[in-house]
Amino acid sequence: MPNQSSPNRYGAVAQGFHWLIAALIVTQFTLGWLADDLPLGAHKLALLARHKSFGMTVLMLAVLRLLWRLFNRPPQLPSGMSKNGMLLARATHIAFYVLLFAMPLTGWTMSSAKNYPVSWFGRFTWPNLISPNEHAFELLRSTHHLLSDALFAIAILHIFAALKHHFWNKDDVLVRMLPFTKSEKRS
Amino acid sequence: MKRSFAALCAGIFLAAAAAAGGVAGYTADAQKSRLEFAGVQAGAEFKGVFHKFTAAVEFAPDALASSHFEVQIDMNSVDSMDKDRDSTMRGPDVFDVAHAPTAHYVTKSFAKTAGGFSAVGALTLRGVTKDVPIDFQFSPGPAGATLAGSAKLKRLDFGVGRGDWKSTEWVEDAVKISFSLVLKPTT
Numbered sequence: 001m002p003n004q005s006s007p008n009r010y011g012a013v014a015q016g017f018h019w020l021i022a023a024l025i026v027t028q029f030t031l032g033w034l035a036d037d038l039p040l041g042a043h044k045l046a047l048l049a050r051h052k053s054f055g056m057t058v059l060m061l062a063v064l065r066l067l068w069r070l071f072n073r074p075p076q077l078p079s080g081m082s083k084n085g086m087l088l089a090r091a092t093h094i095a096f097y098v099l100l101f102a103m104p105l106t107g108w109t110m111s112s113a114k115n116y117p118v119s120w121f122g123r124f125t126w127p128n129l130i131s132p133n134e135h136a137f138e139l140l141r142s143t144h145h146l147l148s149d150a151l152f153a154i155a156i157l158h159i160f161a162a163l164k165h166h167f168w169n170k171d172d173v174l175v176r177m178l179p180f181t182k183s184e185k186r187s
Numbered sequence: 188m189k190r191s192f193a194a195l196c197a198g199i200f201l202a203a204a205a206a207a208g209g210v211a212g213y214t215a216d217a218q219k220s221r222l223e224f225a226g227v228q229a230g231a232e233f234k235g236v237f238h239k240f241t242a243a244v245e246f247a248p249d250a251l252a253s254s255h256f257e258v259q260i261d262m263n264s265v266d267s268m269d270k271d272r273d274s275t276m277r278g279p280d281v282f283d284v285a286h287a288p289t290a291h292y293v294t295k296s297f298a299k300t301a302g303g304f305s306a307v308g309a310l311t312l313r314g315v316t317k318d319v320p321i322d323f324q325f326s327p328g329p330a331g332a333t334l335a336g337s338a339k340l341k342r343l344d345f346g347v348g349r350g351d352w353k354s355t356e357w358v359e360d361a362v363k364i365s366f367s368l369v370l371k372p373t374t
Contacts, residue, residue, distance in 0.1 A: 116229075
Protein backbone atom coordinates (compact mmCIF):
# COMPACT_ATOMS: atom_id res chain seq x y z
CA MET A 1 0.00 0.00 0.00
CA PRO A 2 1.51 3.36 -0.90
CA ASN A 3 2.09 5.85 1.90
CA GLN A 4 0.33 8.62 0.07
CA SER A 5 -3.34 8.73 -0.72
CA SER A 6 -4.45 8.26 -4.31
CA PRO A 7 -7.61 9.70 -5.88
CA ASN A 8 -9.58 6.59 -4.87
CA ARG A 9 -7.79 5.21 -1.84
CA TYR A 10 -6.38 6.46 1.46
CA GLY A 11 -2.65 5.80 1.80
CA ALA A 12 -0.95 3.97 4.66
CA VAL A 13 -0.17 7.15 6.62
CA ALA A 14 -3.73 8.52 6.47
CA GLN A 15 -5.10 5.09 7.42
CA GLY A 16 -2.61 4.79 10.26
CA PHE A 17 -3.63 8.16 11.67
CA HIS A 18 -7.32 7.34 11.27
CA TRP A 19 -7.30 3.99 13.06
CA LEU A 20 -4.74 4.88 15.71
CA ILE A 21 -6.64 8.03 16.69
CA ALA A 22 -9.97 6.18 16.51
CA ALA A 23 -8.64 3.57 18.95
CA LEU A 24 -7.31 6.29 21.24
CA ILE A 25 -10.65 8.10 21.22
CA VAL A 26 -12.49 4.91 22.23
CA THR A 27 -9.94 4.49 25.05
CA GLN A 28 -10.40 8.12 26.05
CA PHE A 29 -14.18 7.80 26.32
CA THR A 30 -13.82 4.65 28.41
CA LEU A 31 -11.28 6.17 30.80
CA GLY A 32 -13.17 9.47 31.02
CA TRP A 33 -16.47 7.80 31.82
CA LEU A 34 -14.91 5.48 34.41
CA ALA A 35 -13.09 8.34 36.15
CA ASP A 36 -15.91 10.86 36.06
CA ASP A 37 -18.01 9.57 38.96
CA LEU A 38 -15.16 8.41 41.17
CA PRO A 39 -14.23 10.32 44.32
CA LEU A 40 -10.66 11.63 44.57
CA GLY A 41 -8.51 8.58 45.20
CA ALA A 42 -5.67 6.54 43.76
CA HIS A 43 -8.03 4.85 41.31
CA LYS A 44 -9.26 8.16 39.91
CA LEU A 45 -5.71 9.54 39.70
CA ALA A 46 -4.59 6.43 37.84
CA LEU A 47 -7.43 6.59 35.31
CA LEU A 48 -7.04 10.31 34.75
CA ALA A 49 -3.25 10.08 34.47
CA ARG A 50 -3.72 7.67 31.56
CA HIS A 51 -6.56 9.74 30.15
CA LYS A 52 -4.29 12.79 30.11
CA SER A 53 -1.30 10.93 28.64
CA PHE A 54 -3.45 9.46 25.85
CA GLY A 55 -5.12 12.84 25.33
CA MET A 56 -1.79 14.58 24.85
CA THR A 57 -0.83 11.78 22.46
CA VAL A 58 -3.97 12.56 20.45
CA LEU A 59 -3.02 16.24 20.40
CA MET A 60 0.45 15.48 19.05
CA LEU A 61 -0.97 13.06 16.48
CA ALA A 62 -3.60 15.65 15.50
CA VAL A 63 -0.85 18.16 14.67
CA LEU A 64 0.95 15.61 12.48
CA ARG A 65 -2.29 14.42 10.93
CA LEU A 66 -3.41 17.93 10.04
CA LEU A 67 -0.03 18.64 8.42
CA TRP A 68 -0.22 15.39 6.47
CA ARG A 69 -3.75 16.19 5.39
CA LEU A 70 -2.78 19.72 4.27
CA PHE A 71 -0.06 18.40 2.00
CA ASN A 72 -1.75 15.19 0.87
CA ARG A 73 -5.11 15.41 -0.79
CA PRO A 74 -7.53 12.75 0.41
CA PRO A 75 -9.44 10.63 -2.12
CA GLN A 76 -12.38 12.36 -3.73
CA LEU A 77 -15.91 11.72 -2.59
CA PRO A 78 -17.91 9.49 -4.95
CA SER A 79 -19.25 11.52 -7.87
CA GLY A 80 -22.72 10.13 -7.36
CA MET A 81 -23.15 11.87 -3.98
CA SER A 82 -25.70 14.65 -3.58
CA LYS A 83 -24.52 18.17 -2.92
CA ASN A 84 -25.99 18.07 0.59
CA GLY A 85 -24.38 14.72 1.23
CA MET A 86 -20.97 16.07 0.23
CA LEU A 87 -21.53 19.15 2.39
CA LEU A 88 -22.44 16.99 5.38
CA ALA A 89 -19.40 14.76 4.83
CA ARG A 90 -17.07 17.77 4.66
CA ALA A 91 -18.66 19.41 7.72
CA THR A 92 -18.29 16.17 9.70
CA HIS A 93 -14.62 15.85 8.78
CA ILE A 94 -13.91 19.49 9.65
CA ALA A 95 -15.71 19.06 12.99
CA PHE A 96 -13.55 15.99 13.71
CA TYR A 97 -10.37 17.96 13.12
CA VAL A 98 -11.60 20.84 15.30
CA LEU A 99 -12.47 18.39 18.11
CA LEU A 100 -9.14 16.55 17.78
CA PHE A 101 -7.57 19.79 18.96
CA ALA A 102 -10.35 21.15 21.17
CA MET A 103 -10.74 18.02 23.31
CA PRO A 104 -7.11 17.75 24.45
CA LEU A 105 -6.68 21.51 24.71
CA THR A 106 -9.72 21.96 26.98
CA GLY A 107 -8.60 18.94 28.98
CA TRP A 108 -5.07 20.27 29.37
CA THR A 109 -6.32 23.73 30.37
CA MET A 110 -8.79 22.13 32.79
CA SER A 111 -5.96 20.21 34.49
CA SER A 112 -3.97 23.43 34.74
CA ALA A 113 -6.94 25.22 36.29
CA LYS A 114 -7.25 22.52 38.95
CA ASN A 115 -3.48 22.50 39.60
CA TYR A 116 -3.02 18.90 38.47
CA PRO A 117 -0.28 19.44 35.88
CA VAL A 118 -0.28 17.01 32.95
CA SER A 119 2.44 14.40 32.68
CA TRP A 120 3.04 12.35 29.56
CA PHE A 121 3.27 8.77 30.85
CA GLY A 122 5.52 10.06 33.65
CA ARG A 123 8.21 10.92 31.07
CA PHE A 124 7.80 14.69 31.11
CA THR A 125 5.40 17.31 32.37
CA TRP A 126 3.55 19.74 30.15
CA PRO A 127 3.51 23.34 31.36
CA ASN A 128 0.35 24.70 32.90
CA LEU A 129 -1.62 26.74 30.36
CA ILE A 130 -3.40 28.89 32.96
CA SER A 131 -2.90 29.46 36.66
CA PRO A 132 -5.11 27.52 39.08
CA ASN A 133 -8.65 28.90 39.14
CA GLU A 134 -11.72 27.10 40.41
CA HIS A 135 -14.18 29.10 38.32
CA ALA A 136 -12.23 28.50 35.12
CA PHE A 137 -12.03 24.80 35.97
CA GLU A 138 -15.82 24.44 36.24
CA LEU A 139 -16.30 26.27 32.96
CA LEU A 140 -13.67 24.17 31.19
CA ARG A 141 -15.06 20.96 32.59
CA SER A 142 -18.53 21.70 31.20
CA THR A 143 -16.95 22.62 27.86
CA HIS A 144 -14.87 19.42 27.81
CA HIS A 145 -18.03 17.38 28.53
CA LEU A 146 -20.09 19.24 25.95
CA LEU A 147 -17.42 18.73 23.30
CA SER A 148 -17.19 15.05 24.18
CA ASP A 149 -20.95 14.76 23.61
CA ALA A 150 -20.52 16.45 20.25
CA LEU A 151 -17.62 14.12 19.40
CA PHE A 152 -19.71 11.11 20.34
CA ALA A 153 -22.62 12.27 18.15
CA ILE A 154 -20.35 13.01 15.19
CA ALA A 155 -18.60 9.66 15.56
CA ILE A 156 -21.95 7.85 15.46
CA LEU A 157 -22.93 9.86 12.37
CA HIS A 158 -19.55 9.06 10.79
CA ILE A 159 -19.89 5.32 11.43
CA PHE A 160 -23.45 5.20 10.12
CA ALA A 161 -22.44 7.20 7.04
CA ALA A 162 -19.59 4.79 6.32
CA LEU A 163 -21.90 1.78 6.67
CA LYS A 164 -24.56 3.46 4.54
CA HIS A 165 -22.01 4.11 1.79
CA HIS A 166 -20.86 0.51 1.92
CA PHE A 167 -24.17 -1.35 2.16
CA TRP A 168 -26.67 1.05 0.68
CA ASN A 169 -24.77 3.09 -1.92
CA LYS A 170 -22.36 0.21 -2.52
CA ASP A 171 -19.44 2.56 -3.16
CA ASP A 172 -15.85 2.29 -1.90
CA VAL A 173 -15.98 5.03 0.78
CA LEU A 174 -15.55 2.53 3.64
CA VAL A 175 -13.21 0.10 1.92
CA ARG A 176 -10.70 2.75 0.89
CA MET A 177 -10.01 3.45 4.58
CA LEU A 178 -9.64 -0.23 5.46
CA PRO A 179 -6.17 -1.74 5.54
CA PHE A 180 -5.59 -5.15 3.93
CA THR A 181 -8.32 -4.56 1.36
CA LYS A 182 -8.28 -3.57 -2.26
CA SER A 183 -10.42 -0.77 -3.51
CA GLU A 184 -12.28 -1.75 -6.61
CA LYS A 185 -14.68 0.44 -8.37
CA ARG A 186 -17.84 -0.99 -6.90
CA SER A 187 -20.28 1.09 -8.86
CA MET B 188 38.54 33.11 98.36
CA LYS B 189 39.07 30.17 96.05
CA ARG B 190 35.36 29.87 95.53
CA SER B 191 34.83 33.47 94.66
CA PHE B 192 37.76 33.34 92.22
CA ALA B 193 36.20 30.34 90.55
CA ALA B 194 32.87 32.12 90.43
CA LEU B 195 34.52 35.17 88.91
CA CYS B 196 36.24 33.04 86.29
CA ALA B 197 32.98 31.31 85.49
CA GLY B 198 31.23 34.67 85.25
CA ILE B 199 33.83 36.05 82.85
CA PHE B 200 33.64 32.88 80.78
CA LEU B 201 29.86 33.05 80.53
CA ALA B 202 29.91 36.73 79.62
CA ALA B 203 32.53 36.06 76.93
CA ALA B 204 30.49 33.16 75.59
CA ALA B 205 27.38 35.30 75.48
CA ALA B 206 29.27 38.07 73.64
CA ALA B 207 30.69 35.63 71.08
CA GLY B 208 27.41 33.78 70.67
CA GLY B 209 25.13 36.79 70.47
CA VAL B 210 22.20 35.79 68.33
CA ALA B 211 19.51 38.16 67.13
CA GLY B 212 15.90 37.22 67.65
CA TYR B 213 13.34 37.48 64.85
CA THR B 214 9.81 36.43 64.01
CA ALA B 215 8.48 35.77 60.53
CA ASP B 216 6.20 38.41 59.03
CA ALA B 217 3.07 36.37 58.37
CA GLN B 218 1.97 38.56 55.45
CA LYS B 219 5.22 38.48 53.53
CA SER B 220 6.55 35.02 54.37
CA ARG B 221 5.80 31.93 52.35
CA LEU B 222 5.93 28.22 53.09
CA GLU B 223 5.51 26.07 50.01
CA PHE B 224 5.48 22.34 49.30
CA ALA B 225 5.74 20.43 46.05
CA GLY B 226 4.45 16.91 45.63
CA VAL B 227 4.33 14.69 42.58
CA GLN B 228 1.04 13.19 41.39
CA ALA B 229 0.95 10.89 38.38
CA GLY B 230 4.47 11.96 37.45
CA ALA B 231 3.71 15.69 37.48
CA GLU B 232 4.74 18.11 40.18
CA PHE B 233 2.09 20.24 41.86
CA LYS B 234 2.65 22.99 44.38
CA GLY B 235 0.76 24.20 47.40
CA VAL B 236 1.28 26.43 50.40
CA PHE B 237 0.55 26.59 54.10
CA HIS B 238 -1.01 29.96 54.75
CA LYS B 239 -0.70 29.94 58.54
CA PHE B 240 2.55 29.32 60.33
CA THR B 241 4.73 31.04 62.88
CA ALA B 242 8.52 31.05 62.99
CA ALA B 243 10.71 32.18 65.87
CA VAL B 244 14.26 32.58 64.63
CA GLU B 245 17.35 33.20 66.74
CA PHE B 246 20.27 33.36 64.43
CA ALA B 247 23.65 34.88 63.82
CA PRO B 248 26.09 33.61 61.19
CA ASP B 249 28.93 33.74 63.72
CA ALA B 250 26.97 32.11 66.54
CA LEU B 251 25.63 28.93 65.02
CA ALA B 252 25.94 27.01 68.28
CA SER B 253 23.38 29.21 69.98
CA SER B 254 21.12 29.70 66.95
CA HIS B 255 17.69 28.20 67.06
CA PHE B 256 14.59 28.00 64.83
CA GLU B 257 11.16 27.02 65.96
CA VAL B 258 8.35 26.76 63.45
CA GLN B 259 4.71 25.84 63.97
CA ILE B 260 2.51 25.11 60.99
CA ASP B 261 -1.27 25.11 61.02
CA MET B 262 -1.99 22.03 58.90
CA ASN B 263 -5.55 23.20 58.35
CA SER B 264 -4.23 26.11 56.32
CA VAL B 265 -3.03 23.81 53.53
CA ASP B 266 -3.87 25.18 50.09
CA SER B 267 -3.06 23.21 46.95
CA MET B 268 -5.37 25.37 44.86
CA ASP B 269 -7.95 22.60 44.61
CA LYS B 270 -10.64 22.30 47.27
CA ASP B 271 -11.16 18.57 46.70
CA ARG B 272 -7.50 17.81 47.17
CA ASP B 273 -7.26 20.14 50.19
CA SER B 274 -10.07 18.37 52.01
CA THR B 275 -8.49 15.01 51.18
CA MET B 276 -5.19 16.25 52.59
CA ARG B 277 -6.85 17.46 55.79
CA GLY B 278 -8.60 14.12 56.15
CA PRO B 279 -7.59 11.08 58.23
CA ASP B 280 -5.59 9.41 55.44
CA VAL B 281 -3.18 12.28 54.89
CA PHE B 282 -2.56 15.01 57.51
CA ASP B 283 -5.34 13.96 59.89
CA VAL B 284 -5.75 17.54 61.11
CA ALA B 285 -8.48 16.47 63.53
CA HIS B 286 -5.82 14.68 65.59
CA ALA B 287 -2.68 16.51 64.49
CA PRO B 288 -3.62 20.11 63.77
CA THR B 289 -0.08 21.48 63.98
CA ALA B 290 3.30 20.47 62.68
CA HIS B 291 6.47 21.52 64.52
CA TYR B 292 10.01 22.05 63.44
CA VAL B 293 12.74 22.67 66.01
CA THR B 294 16.40 22.90 65.05
CA LYS B 295 19.09 20.90 66.82
CA SER B 296 22.28 21.99 65.08
CA PHE B 297 23.60 24.33 62.41
CA ALA B 298 26.51 24.25 60.01
CA LYS B 299 28.05 26.54 57.43
CA THR B 300 27.88 25.30 53.84
CA ALA B 301 29.35 26.48 50.55
CA GLY B 302 26.17 28.29 49.56
CA GLY B 303 24.89 29.36 52.98
CA PHE B 304 23.89 27.33 55.99
CA SER B 305 22.34 24.03 56.84
CA ALA B 306 20.52 22.84 59.89
CA VAL B 307 19.17 19.62 61.23
CA GLY B 308 15.94 19.78 63.11
CA ALA B 309 13.22 17.59 64.46
CA LEU B 310 10.03 17.72 62.43
CA THR B 311 6.86 16.54 64.10
CA LEU B 312 4.20 15.79 61.52
CA ARG B 313 1.09 13.73 62.16
CA GLY B 314 2.49 13.02 65.63
CA VAL B 315 5.66 11.43 64.25
CA THR B 316 9.00 13.10 64.99
CA LYS B 317 11.98 12.65 62.68
CA ASP B 318 15.09 14.63 61.82
CA VAL B 319 14.87 16.65 58.64
CA PRO B 320 17.82 18.67 57.33
CA ILE B 321 17.28 22.06 55.73
CA ASP B 322 19.49 24.29 53.59
CA PHE B 323 19.06 28.02 53.75
CA GLN B 324 20.48 31.41 53.10
CA PHE B 325 20.32 34.23 55.61
CA SER B 326 20.46 37.81 54.38
CA PRO B 327 20.36 40.59 56.97
CA GLY B 328 18.65 43.76 55.84
CA PRO B 329 17.99 47.19 57.28
CA ALA B 330 14.69 46.19 58.87
CA GLY B 331 15.43 42.60 59.80
CA ALA B 332 16.50 39.75 57.56
CA THR B 333 15.30 37.29 54.99
CA LEU B 334 15.63 33.55 55.33
CA ALA B 335 15.11 31.41 52.25
CA GLY B 336 15.71 27.73 51.88
CA SER B 337 14.48 24.28 51.16
CA ALA B 338 14.19 20.77 52.47
CA LYS B 339 13.36 17.34 51.17
CA LEU B 340 11.43 14.75 53.08
CA LYS B 341 9.63 11.50 52.59
CA ARG B 342 5.98 11.78 53.48
CA LEU B 343 5.67 8.10 54.44
CA ASP B 344 8.35 8.54 57.12
CA PHE B 345 5.65 10.48 58.96
CA GLY B 346 2.75 8.24 58.03
CA VAL B 347 1.40 10.90 55.70
CA GLY B 348 -0.59 8.73 53.33
CA ARG B 349 -2.68 5.85 54.53
CA GLY B 350 -5.24 3.67 52.80
CA ASP B 351 -5.42 4.79 49.19
CA TRP B 352 -2.58 7.23 49.62
CA LYS B 353 0.01 4.85 51.06
CA SER B 354 0.99 3.71 47.60
CA THR B 355 3.70 5.73 45.91
CA GLU B 356 2.55 4.71 42.45
CA TRP B 357 0.43 7.82 41.88
CA VAL B 358 1.65 10.12 44.64
CA GLU B 359 5.40 10.01 45.15
CA ASP B 360 6.98 9.59 48.56
CA ALA B 361 9.39 12.50 48.12
CA VAL B 362 8.07 15.97 48.91
CA LYS B 363 9.98 19.21 48.51
CA ILE B 364 9.58 22.06 50.94
CA SER B 365 10.68 25.60 50.26
CA PHE B 366 10.38 28.66 52.40
CA SER B 367 11.03 32.32 52.13
CA LEU B 368 10.66 34.19 55.39
CA VAL B 369 10.71 37.92 55.94
CA LEU B 370 12.05 38.34 59.47
CA LYS B 371 11.31 41.19 61.83
CA PRO B 372 13.44 41.72 64.94
CA THR B 373 11.71 40.75 68.15
CA THR B 374 11.30 43.74 70.41
